[in-house]
Amino acid sequence: MSTESPVGTPSPAAGPAKIRLRHLQQAKAQGRPFAMLTAYDQFAAQAFEAAGVEVLLVGDSVGTTVLGHSSTTATTHQDMLTFTGAVARSVSRPLVVADLAFGTYEAGPTDALRHGVELVRAGAEVVKLEGGAEVAAQVQALVQAGIPVFGHLGFTPQSVNSLSGHRVQGREEAAAQKLVDDALALQRAGAAAIVLELVPAAVARAVTAALDVPTIGIGAGPECDGQVLVWQDMAGLSGFHGRFVKAFADLRTDLQQAAEQYRAEVGARSYPGPEHSFE
Structure with a gap:
């Protein structure tokens, strides 16, 4: 008898359920939001698993939240392998997603596939990369190799310099339409979900409605299919008080x-x- 249960329901007494991509898809279909938090170490990951958080993101934000860098562009592939392994070894129920670091996929599908394989070997069940239609070939190559992919649109931290800082994206009509088009391109390439960061709520709602796959919001309003926060922000450890952040502890x-x-x-x-x- 299977021990798996849908997103948002308690794990059965026989053992912990395992969150799969299909559970996130079911959540979208049934209108049940799911939660994702970043995690970089054993103890935080285990606490979030015990809390029932469905998805853990080993984000390249580890560079700015743990390693003291000023930008995620300083996070290396080796950093991602180390912290992905730490989280993956520590939990069994949440879906473990890991970021492809800056410089590991931009050159093309071959580079993306090589680094994606290494993240999976470290314990990732899904890899995430930033960008729209311009990275569709990378997404397709990863998916064809059996590696699930999450996309990331809106404000993309690895492009902070070209975006002139941390700014809301998609406010103009043309930019909003590009977000929809990019999201559809990622879906066609095989992306299993798409993170929307710093996007007007109305635009995030339109993207969510246009897609068959789930959206996960961070600073993108309440109508995405899931929500994600950096855990140090969520728990009041970082001291960051951005408009989209609620500190649930101090x-x-x-x-x-x-x-x-x-x-x-x-x-x-x-x-x-x-x-x-x-x-």
């Missing part, structure tokens, strides 16, 4: 207060106490 304050208390108790010699010491 981990930055909690962590600072814990460290302050630890330092104070060490300084007062109240920690470690007898209960923390050995005879």
Whole structure:
């Protein structure tokens, strides 16, 4: 008897369900939004799995959220292999998606396929890349090789320099139509879902309606089929308060207060106490 259950329902007692692409497709068809969060390490990934989050994204945002870089363009393929492996080894139920790093797919399908294969070997179940019709050949090559692909449209962080910073995309009529056209091109190439980042809600709604595959929004309004946030933003650790971010906790304050208390108790010699010491 299968232990798999649809998106949005509890895992059966017999064992954890495994989220598959078909579950995301079912969620879209039934109008049930699903959640995706970034994850880069064992403990965060396991916490999000326990919370029922359906999709974990090992994003190239690891470069800016963990490694201290100022842009995701500094994230390397080796970084992605390392952190993808850490997450994939730590969970069993969520669908694990990993970004293709800047410079690993732009040259063409052969480059994309080689790096995509290496991400799958590291544990990715889906790879994600940025761009529209111009990367359709890369998407098609990956899909034909048996590697599922998520697209990424709107604000594409790897193109931050050519986009003149973090700006909402698709506000003008022509730009909005291009988003729809690019999304359809990615779908025709075989993309299984498309992330829409920093896109007006009305445009995201139009893209979502035009597609058979799910959309996943970040700063794209409430009518995408799923939503994604960088987990450090979601949990109030990063201190980033962009308009589209809701902090569901205040981990930055909690962590600072814990460290302050630890330092104070060490300084007062109240920690470690007898209960923390050995005879």
